[in-house]
Amino acid sequence: MFNISNGIGRRTVFRLMAASALCMSAVAGSAQADPVELRYFYRAPWPSSEVYANWLIDQWNAKNGDRIHVTGASVDGETYKTKQAIELASSSPPDIFYSWEGGRAAEVIANGFAADLTPYYEQYGWKDALVPASVSLATFDDKQYFLPTEIGASVVWYRTDIYEQLGLSVPTTWDELMANAEKIKEAGITPFNLANQKKWPAQFMWSAILVNKYGLETYDGLVNNTIPWTDPRAVDVTQMMVDLAQNDMFEDSFNSVDLAPAFVPWDQGKVAMWYQGSFNLGAFRGESEKCCTAPMSFFPMPAFPDHDPVMSVFAEDTLMIHAKSPHKDEAAEFLDWIVSQQAMTEKLAIDKPFPSRIDADLTSLSQMEQDLGKAIAGAGAFTFMHVDHAVSPAISDRFLDAVQGALAGAISPEDAMKMTEEAAIRVRGEVLAQAQN
8 A cells, every 4th residue: 555644655646546547548549449441342233232232241340340340332233334443543442342354354453453362362261162163263363363252154044934835845056046946936925035225235145156156265266365356257156146136036126125124024924035144043033032033944055066065154243452452451351251151141042143152052042043053163164254254345345336236237247346356456456367267
C-alpha cells in the first residue's frame, strides 16, 4: 500500500493512476479500432445474383464485420462491360471485382489491375478445391489471377415433351439435329430460340458449330490470332447461321428479342430447342427449387463427320483482387469464404448452378442438373469459351455486330468476317501467311 501521508506519495499515486488510465485507454482504443473496409464490385445479370451476393456479404459481416467489413455494389451484365473499366481506373477502385475469363481477363491483367493470386491459391488450397477446368482458366503465364466462383457449360436444351410428341430421338450428328428441326418446324413449332437482341447470344451456336465441324484447333487459331477471321471455315459457319435464319429455324424477329422475354415462348411450348449456357438454369427453374418450369433436358452440340462432339466448358463467374488494393490479404480471406462449401451449397439454393468447388453437393438439384454438373466437374481442362470471353472487346464487339448484321441480311458472311478481321488487325497486326494454312 502506498503511503499518501505526504506530497511525494500523492504525486506518485497520481502519476501511476494517470499511466494506468492511458494504458487502459490504449487497450480500449485497440479493441474498438475501425474494421478494414473492403469494396466488392460485381455484376448481377439475374435477380437471384443480387440475392445471393447480399447473402454472402451479410453472412460475412455478421461474423467478421468487426474486423473486415464488406460493402457491395453491382450493375447488370451489359452495364458492367463499360462500368468495369471506369471503376478499375478510378482513384479509389474496388478491392474485389468481377471479371470475365479469357481475353477480357488477359486485358485486365495486362493493364495492371489484377493482383497475382498464386500465393493465396497455395495458402487456401484452392487448386485442390476447385474444378480443374476453372483453375486452368485462371492461369496466365503460370500464375493465377482470378478465383472462379461459377463454372458453366453450353448445351442444346430441348423440350422433352415436344420430342416425345413428335417421336424424335436425341440427335448424335448434325444431320440428325437438322432433320429433327425440320420435323419440328413442320409441326408449327419454332425449332430454336436465339434471342439475339444483345448480340452475344448468337455467338454460342456460332462457336459450337465451328468447334464441332472444324475442330477445337481451328477455333483456338481464330481467338489466339494465328488464323485470320476471313478464313473460309469462319465464313462457312457464318453462312450456316444465315441459312438457319433464312430457313425459319429461329423465332420471329430473333434479332429484336432479348433473353428474358424468350423464356415465355419456351415455357409455352412454342420453341423446341435452345443452344445456351447453363446459367439459364436459374431462369428455367422459375420460382421452384428444382428444375424446371417446363419438361426439358439437354444434349451436347452433335458431332459432324470425322469429329467427336465437344461441349463448351468455361468459367461463368470469376473474381479478382485489385492490384492497388491495400487490403489484399483481407480480400483473399473474403474470397475464400465465397468458395467455401457452405457458401457454395447456399449458391445452389439461392442462385443457380454450378459452383466451382469440385466437392459441391449437387443432391438438391434435379437429376438432369446433377448429370450436367458431374460432366462439368469431370472436365480436366476447359474446352472453349465463347468469342466475347476469348478475345479482347475491340475484336469481339465488332464480331458480334457483324454476325448480327449477317443474320439480318444487312451484310454478307464474307463481309462480316472481313469486319472482324479488320478489328483484329488493329489489335494484333496481320496474321503471317504461313500461319494461315
